[in-house]
Amino acid sequence: xxxxxxxxxxxxxxxxxxxxxxxxxxxxxxxxxxxxxxxxxxxxxxxxxxxxxxxxxxxxxxxxxxxxxxxxxxxxxxxxxxxxxxxxxxxxxxxxxxxxxxxxxxxxxxxxxxxxxxxxxxxxxxxxxxxxxxxxxxxxxxxxxxxxxxxxxxxxxxxxxxxxxxxxxxxxxxxxxxxxxxxxxxxxxxxxxxxxxxxxxxxxxxxxxxxxxxxxxxxxxxxxxxxxxxxxxxxxxxxxxxxxxxxxxxxxxxxxxxxxxxxxxxxxxxxxxxxxxxxxxxx
Amino acid sequence: xxxxxxxxxxxxxxxxxxxxxxxxxxxxxxxxxxxxxxxxxxxxxxxxxxxxxxxxxxxxxxxxxxxxxxxxxxxxxxxxxxxxxxxxxxxxxxxxxxxxxxxxxxxxxxxxxxxxxxxxxxxxxxxxxxxxxxxxxxxxxxxxxxxxxxxxxxxxxxxxxxxxxxxxxxxxxxxxxxxxxxxxxxxxxxxxxxxxxxxxxxxxxxxxxxxxxxxxxxxxxxxxxxxxxxxxxxxxxxxxxxxxxxxxxxxxxxxxxxxxxxxxxxxxxxxxxxxxxxxxxxxxxxxxxxxxxxxxxxxxxxxxxxxxxxxxxxxxxxxxxxxxxxxxxxxxxxxxxxxxxxxxxxxxxxxxxxxxxxxxxxxxxxxxxxxxxxxxxxxxxxxxxxxxxxxxxxxxxxxxxxxxxxxxxxxx
Numbered sequence: 100x101x102x103x104x105x106x107x108x109x110x111x112x113x114x115x116x117x118x119x120x121x122x123x124x125x126x127x128x129x130x131x132x133x134x135x136x137x138x139x140x141x142x143x144x145x146x147x148x149x150x151x152x153x154x155x156x157x158x159x160x161x162x163x164x165x166x167x168x169x170x171x172x173x174x175x176x177x178x179x180x181x182x183x184x185x186x187x188x189x190x191x192x193x194x195x196x197x198x199x200x201x202x203x204x205x206x207x208x209x210x211x212x213x214x215x216x217x218x219x220x221x222x223x224x225x226x227x228x229x230x231x232x233x234x235x236x237x238x239x240x241x242x243x244x245x246x247x248x249x250x251x252x253x254x255x256x257x258x259x260x261x262x263x264x265x266x267x268x269x270x271x272x273x274x275x276x277x278x279x280x281x282x283x284x285x286x287x288x289x290x291x292x293x294x295x296x297x298x299x300x301x302x303x304x305x306x307x308x309x310x311x312x313x314x315x316x317x318x319x320x321x322x323x324x325x326x327x328x329x330x331x332x333x334x335x336x337x338x339x340x341x342x343x344x345x346x347x348x349x350x351x352x353x354x355x356x357x358x359x360x361x362x363x364x365x366x367x368x369x370x371x372x373x374x375x376x377x378x379x380x381x382x
Numbered sequence: 383x384x385x386x387x388x389x390x391x392x393x394x395x396x397x398x399x400x401x402x403x404x405x406x407x408x409x410x411x412x413x414x415x416x417x418x419x420x421x422x423x424x425x426x427x428x429x430x431x432x433x434x435x436x437x438x439x440x441x442x443x444x445x446x447x448x449x450x451x452x453x454x455x456x457x458x459x460x461x462x463x464x465x466x467x468x469x470x471x472x473x474x475x476x477x478x479x480x481x482x483x484x485x486x487x488x489x490x491x492x493x494x495x496x497x498x499x500x501x502x503x504x505x506x507x508x509x510x511x512x513x514x515x516x517x518x519x520x521x522x523x524x525x526x527x528x529x530x531x532x533x534x535x536x537x538x539x540x541x542x543x544x545x546x547x548x549x550x551x552x553x554x555x556x557x558x559x560x561x562x563x564x565x566x567x568x569x570x571x572x573x574x575x576x577x578x579x580x581x582x583x584x585x586x587x588x589x590x591x592x593x594x595x596x597x598x599x600x601x602x603x604x605x606x607x608x609x610x611x612x613x614x615x616x617x618x619x620x621x622x623x624x625x626x627x628x629x630x631x632x633x634x635x636x637x638x639x640x641x642x643x644x645x646x647x648x649x650x651x652x653x654x655x656x657x658x659x660x661x662x663x664x665x666x667x668x669x670x671x672x673x674x675x676x677x678x679x680x681x682x683x684x685x686x687x688x689x690x691x692x693x694x695x696x697x698x699x700x701x702x703x704x705x706x707x708x709x710x711x712x713x714x715x716x717x718x719x720x721x722x723x724x725x726x727x728x729x730x731x732x733x734x735x736x737x738x739x740x741x742x743x744x745x746x747x748x749x750x751x752x753x754x755x756x757x758x759x760x761x762x763x764x765x766x767x768x769x770x771x772x773x774x775x776x777x778x779x780x781x782x783x784x785x786x787x788x789x790x791x792x793x794x
Contacts, residue, residue, distance in 0.1 A: 132529020155685065189790050189791065189792060192790060193787055193790050193792055196708070196788075196790075197785045198708060198785075198786050198790065198792075199787060199792070219712070222707065222710050222711070222712050222786075223710065223712075224710075225708070225709065225710040226709060226711070227710070229709075229710075231705075231708055231709050232788070233705060233708070233789050233790065234699035234790075234791065235701060235791070236702050236704065236705045236789065237705065239409075239702060239705075239706070240702065241416040241417060242387060242409075242412060245386065246386060246387045246412070249386035249387060250386075250387050250709075251709065251710075252386065253386055253387045253405050253408075254405065254709070254710055254711060254715075255710075258386045258387070262386075266386075286463070298709075310789075310790050311792075345422040371556055372732060
């Protein structure tokens with residue numbers, strides 16, 4: 100199984116609240132910016148988040164759900180965000196996806212500053228540059244497997260013969276080549292997650308975000324799904340972030356960011372350390 | 383080969399209106415087709431509401447027509463009443479001299495005296511299948527042959543004299559009695575304390591003629607005076623009395639002006655147009671108000687029911703809508719899909735309801751006073767086509783308010 104360990108891992112490492120590197124390379128800053136630009140055209144880090152902070156007002160109290168989190172992801176890098184409930188995993192994911200505006204800090208994906216985009220362009224940016232899998236309501240129940248996957252192409256006005264061929268190939272690789280016409284209700288939980296993975300990747304986004312992709316799966320299927328996910332992220336050189344509460348799923352990622360109380364508690368990059376963490380030895 | 387959600391040629395990205403519109407149509411139709419049971423049940427409810435509204439509308443028109451058809455169809459501009467009668471036909475009475483006075487008013491082209499009574503057509507003269515033995519209650523209308531008030535006959539020669547034993551049947555009377563031109567009709571009429579029978583030859587059949595929810599039969603005024611029910615046989619049978627006078631004005635003269643002239647020149651009369659005349663038929667306005675209120679309430683209930691259904695459906699889809707928005711579906715796409723579904727389901731329901739109503743109405747006997755008039759049906763259908771989208775506005779608002787954050791279990 101490919102885990103992408105042989106590639107350059109100097110680019111894009113989270114260092115707690117500090118940003119290691121990964122400013123956009125010269126030449127990209129002058130390129131035209133816009134929601135329509137695909138992440139594949141960008142040479143710098145796939146994702147840069149700096150000083151993310153999200154606070155909520157609870158009566159007289161100000162609660163910080165996320166408190167000064169920074170991270171940088173290179174293309175082809177797969178990162179796990181782990182931590183107990185309330186540690187800020189989902190809030191960070193929401194801010195990285197442009198679904199939640201940070202109170203402070205900024206997010207840049209494929210060279211585009213998300214904070215500068217109005218809501219309407221943000222939606223257009225998401226459908227072009229971000230792939231999603233969710234814990235629930237992952238698929239459109241009345242669309243077939245093939246239609247769910249190509250929905251991203253249709254949303255982007257890019258559904259054509261080549262896109263259809265790519266969708267079939269992707270579903271073949273995910274072992275769903277014979278289920279193209281099935282409805283989500285006719286699939287197992289693991290199959291549904293694999294369809295969601297195909298949908299997240301079909302439009303070749305800069306970043307793929309997965310929220311608890313294995314939450315509703317048994318151990319064997321969970322490992323299958325995460326292995327497939329990691330393979331595709333590494334193979335297609337997409338930046339992937341997976342939020343999970345299941346530490347065992349971390350064995351396939353390149354980096355583990357452990358969160359506590361909205362801040363980065365520690366970051367694991369060493370493959371051995373990650374393996375031991377996944378086995379529960381370092382948890 | 384499996385097809386995508388929204389197939390289109392060409393690979394160049396072209397987001398926006400065209401793609402959104404086609405995708406919205408594709409999503410809306412696929413959801414309907416793949417959830418037939420759910421959408422069929424909503425369409426069935428709309429069909430039932432449509433049937434109810436159309437039947438109420440048809441019943442309203444049928445009852446209205448049953449009351450006013452003869453009066454509203456008069457070939458006249460005004461109806462003249464005795465001014466003390468308060469526009470009640472039965473309470474108004476004229477004699478020959480009053481009719482002559484009205485005829486002499488400048489601007490009056492023609493007048494016709496009309497008298498009304500209620501009587502029964504004997505069962506022996508009824509030939510329609512299933513006719514019962516009770517007789518057919520009819521409105522007996524006395525008219526002056528060839529004058530305003532005497533309707534154009536569609537079959538038969540019409541009246542041949544001003545005093546013959548002749549009768550012209552309205553279409554409903556002909557249908558329900560089974561009588562044809564040339565047949566003999568027997569009228570049963572109470573004279574004092576005794577029931578008498580009068581044989582009248584059918585000399586014509588006119589179009590629809592009803593008065594006070596009874597089919598009309600028309601006889602010459604002199605014949606009317608002889609055969610009408612009488613409480614007091616001592617009355618002078620040669621002294622003709624009429625209820626109202628139908629007046630036709632000269633062309634170009636406004637009805638109001640003509641009415642003012644008649645009221646100014648003839649003592650003790652009141653002249654009104656035909657609309658005012660039939661609106662003052664006893665019970666007519668109250669009956670129509672009742673039925674219109676029922677129709678209005680049915681439409682309001684329809685809006686609430688249809689709106690409720692779409693609202694529940696949208697609430698069940700909030701997670702899915704949140705997911706679609708999270709992956710980049712615009713509010714315009716979500717709104718278009720929602721509205722399109724509401725319009726399509728509403729259209730299907732209204733169509734099914736209309737066809738069902740037509741099929742059901744065809745099985746009704748002629749005695750049921752239900753009439754589908756194009757204008758009324760069209761108004762009801764437009765109202766019904768509007769109630770879906772109106773009811774769906776709440777669902778649309780709910781769909782637009784869904785935050786994409788919901789996909790991550792956050793937000794509303």
